[in-house]
Each structure stands twice: as structure tokens, then as C-alpha cells.
Amino acid sequence: MVSDGRSSSESERGGLAAINELLDESARPRGRTQGLISSSAIGLANRGRVLQVLFDLGPTSRAELARHVGVNRATITGIIQPLIDQGLLVDGDPLPSKVSGGKPAKPVWFAKDAAPICAVLLMHDSVHCCLVSLDGTITVEAKAAFPPDAEGVEALARPIFDTIRQTLSLAHRPPLGIGVAAGGMIDTDKGTIVAVNLAPLLAGFPLGAELTRRFGLTARVDHHPRALLVGDRWFGIGRGKRHFAVIYTGEVLGGAIFLDGHLYRGPAGGGGELGHTFVQVDGTICRCGRHGCWETIATLGWLRREAQQAGLPSAPVMDSRRLVALAEGGASSAAELLDRYARNVAVGIANLQQTMAPNFIVLHGDVVGGGPRLLDAIARHVRELVPWRPGGDIDLVMGDLEDRAALRGAAGLVLSELLHFTL
Numbered sequence: 001m002v003s004d005g006r007s008s009s010e011s012e013r014g015g016l017a018a019i020n021e022l023l024d025e026s027a028r029p030r031g032r033t034q035g036l037i038s039s040s041a042i043g044l045a046n047r048g049r050v051l052q053v054l055f056d057l058g059p060t061s062r063a064e065l066a067r068h069v070g071v072n073r074a075t076i077t078g079i080i081q082p083l084i085d086q087g088l089l090v091d092g093d094p095l096p097s098k099v100s101g102g103k104p105a106k107p108v109w110f111a112k113d114a115a116p117i118c119a120v121l122l123m124h125d126s127v128h129c130c131l132v133s134l135d136g137t138i139t140v141e142a143k144a145a146f147p148p149d150a151e152g153v154e155a156l157a158r159p160i161f162d163t164i165r166q167t168l169s170l171a172h173r174p175p176l177g178i179g180v181a182a183g184g185m186i187d188t189d190k191g192t193i194v195a196v197n198l199a200p201l202l203a204g205f206p207l208g209a210e211l212t213r214r215f216g217l218t219a220r221v222d223h224h225p226r227a228l229l230v231g232d233r234w235f236g237i238g239r240g241k242r243h244f245a246v247i248y249t250g251e252v253l254g255g256a257i258f259l260d261g262h263l264y265r266g267p268a269g270g271g272g273e274l275g276h277t278f279v280q281v282d283g284t285i286c287r288c289g290r291h292g293c294w295e296t297i298a299t300l301g302w303l304r305r306e307a308q309q310a311g312l313p314s315a316p317v318m319d320s321r322r323l324v325a326l327a328e329g330g331a332s333s334a335a336e337l338l339d340r341y342a343r344n345v346a347v348g349i350a351n352l353q354q355t356m357a358p359n360f361i362v363l364h365g366d367v368v369g370g371g372p373r374l375l376d377a378i379a380r381h382v383r384e385l386v387p388w389r390p391g392g393d394i395d396l397v398m399g400d401l402e403d404r405a406a407l408r409g410a411a412g413l414v415l416s417e418l419l420h421f422t423l
Contacts, residue, residue: 006203050079054108055415056240059092061105070283080108088114088134110134115173118164118217119410121403122207123183124198124251125175127160128403129167130412131175136235138404140170146161146199153201160207161214169216176418177218178211179410181227188269191221197287198251220413222269224406225254228364228399229263230416231409237362237397245358247349250365251294255348257356273359279347294348300366303346306337320370328373338370339377346381353386360395402405 053068054060060068067078083089090111094104116131116139130141144159166253168175184196191208194237211219222230229246238246238258247255255274257264265271275295276288283292296302300319307315307323310333314322323341326334349361367374379396386394 046075047079047083050076051083055234058239059107059109061095061107063105065108073412084108087111093422112137112174116171117174117411117414118167118171118175118178119407120160120178120180121227121406121410122160122180123195124222127163128407129163130407131167131171133407134415136408136411138407140167142166150201153205156201157205157210160212161162164211164215175217177220177229177414178215179413180207180211180219180221181224181406181410181413182207182221183224183254185193185273186221186223186269187267188222188265190268191219193221193347218414218417220417221301222265222386222410222413223254223256223272224248225274225364226256226263226265226269226272227406227409228362228403229256230412231407232362232399233258233263234412234415235408236405237399238360241360243303243358244360244362245352245356246362246364247345247352248365249298249300249345249363249367251300253299253348255352257352257358259356259358274348274352277348277351279344279351294351297344298341298348303337303341306340310334310337312337315402320366320368320374324373338374342374342377343381346378348383349378349382349396350385353382357389357391359392360397362397362399364403364405365397368398371398 050069051063053065057064057068062073062076062080064331065080066073069076080089084091088106088111092109094106110133112133112135114134116133119130119132119138121128124146126143128141128143128146131139133139142163144157144163146159150156164178182193182196184193184199184202185194187194191206191211193202193205193207196202208219208221211217225248228248229238229244232244232246239245241258242261243259245255245257247253253275254272256272276286276290276293278290278292279294279297280292285295286293286296287293288295303320303323304315306320307318312318312323312326312331312334320341323334323338327338343416345363345367352358352361363375363378365379375396375398379394382394382396383423
């Protein structure tokens, strides 16, 4: 463990203190007996607001930060400079001068060598761990597969903890915490895995509490698609957006929704189970035990069964990339299956759009391998299924095939807690 027996530099302590100061302030009770907001609390709130805007905008000059926050540049400098001195932020290379001249502006961004966050992607068959810097750079990756014949939760917990320990041992500074994107239903209040349909041994496992107990670090656990959304919002294509959604397809199907600047979780993280919304009354039985879930018609299991029935080559390992290649190679049965698969994905997206109208939807996972042809087919079916309504067009874009957004989002879960950001 890197948290044991390590010495820290003054800048490390300053950077961690700045974040912990925000955390301490956000954790104080706010009962009726509390008096007026102190000047220090106002300063912390202003600092958090500036950092939130910085994440929304990406690397940004002091002048632009001042404009977005609605204060003068001197006030921004008073907030930013201590964070630079503490090693949390850094000045980037000067931007090109405008035609009118003047001193070139330097964009401010998070320092790559600031204390990192340990990010974990926990799926039904494996664990993937890495360190994520505050600017979203991923380093020090480690992976482990779960034993296929595991008979108890300890057999799955061991590779999780060993992989995290291996990653932490290579951290250049004591990490700020551990964030976990888990492929299952999560009680976000307790950090407990409620259920993983493909890994039932993990049901009821208090992962967040165990991580804090073993490693002495803040730990946050959330549903994998919600972590994808956080990664897109802070480090990717969703940055600065007030409304959008993500959809993940693969062995399972899930999604998450960001509306009016807030990530929707529902009580204890029980909301947003998009893969288990009904699309076929009395349809195929789902792994959750119910019939007709969206997941039954828009995952790799459905695609491979249909490919087998159509006599397509490589049916047992069929995915979107292979299916598009077959369709473009002239296989008419592959082209027909591709269109059906696209419509199945579009059905759930149409339901989501009709209900919440996120308007901007990022697709992750297996469908990304299908490239522009599959994206165009999904978008066409969505347009056919959703009547025009006020509020703008529906944009569908491809996101991440390899879950880099999920790892960054897992780190973002910790940042949202430490910096008291609204998600």
C-alpha cells in the first residue's frame, strides 16, 4: 500500500489539504442552529464553483473563467493562484495573441503530477484498475480475470484487492481515493453491490466499506453506465452539456441520464436501470427473471443467437464489428440482421427520448465497433420511432469501445465527493 510509510512534499500536503478542506466543509451538519455562512465557507464555495467550471470547460484562461463565473479577473486570480502554489493546478502554454494584441493568455488546468485517483472497472468476469490524474490521463494499469469456477465471494474479492494493491504501489503520490465503476445494481448510499446477474457471488458485497477498511482511502462505488456518463461529462464529449444520456451495449445493456446539470441516480442509486425497462410484453425471459426487458433484444446474447439461426460465420463470437464487416462484404442475411439489431437498440433509445428528452445520446460498448454504418442505422430508426417535438433534434454519437470513459468516470466519482461537486 502506498499510503503506509510514505513521506509527502509540502506541495503534496498543500494540494491534498485544499481538497480535504472542501470535503470537511461539505460534511458539516447544516441544522437550524447553524449561523450565518462564514467567510471561509464562502471562500470554499467559490473555489468549488471555479473548479466545477474548469472541469466543464476544460483548460481555460483566467479571463474566461472570470467571465463564466461572473467576477473580475483579480478575484479569479485570488482563487486560482493558491491552487497553483499547492500543485493542484498548473498554467499551460500561452494561447496565440488576438489581433488586437495584448499579453498572451495562459489556460489553467489540473496538474498531471498532482495526487492521482485509483479507478476500478469491475465487470462480471474481470477487474481493470488504473491511476487517473486530475486532467484525465490514465496510467499504471493492471487487470485480472475472475476464476470461472469460483465457489465463494472471496475467490472474486481476492483479485479485486490484489489488482488495486498492485496499482496503488506504483502511485507517485498518495492517491485521493478509490472510485469503482461496477457492472451491476449498486446501493450508492452504502457502496454495496446489490446484484450482478452474470456474477451472483458478488450480490450483497460491501465493496466500498471493504476498500476503505483495507486501504484507508475514500471509496465511491457506482453503476458502470453512470461512471461512463461522469467520464464523458468531465473529460469527454459530454463536457459542458446540461442534458445528455449514455447507453452501453455488450454482454449487458445499461444507461445513465444527465438532466439539467444533474446525474439522475434515484434513491440509493436504484434509478436508471434502462436495460430492464420493458420493450416486449411477455417477451423473452431476462436474466433478471422478468420478461421482455430491453436487454433481451439488444445485447450480444441476442445478436449471437440470431446470427446462429441465420447461418452466419463466427456466430458464437459475433459482435457489431464482425456483423458490419459481413454486411459490407455482401452477405444479405448479415445486412438484414444488422438492421434488426439497430432497430432493437433504437427502441429503447426512443423510449428514453420520449420520457426524458435528453436529445444528446452517447453510445458506448459493442455498438461502437459497428462504426458509422451501425450508428446511421440506429439514428434512422430512432427518427422513425420518435415523432418531432419542440426542444431540438436528437443527436446520437459514438463514444468509447474500450471503457476508458468508465475508468475516468470512476475517478470522477471520487472528485465529485472530495470537491463537493453537483452530479
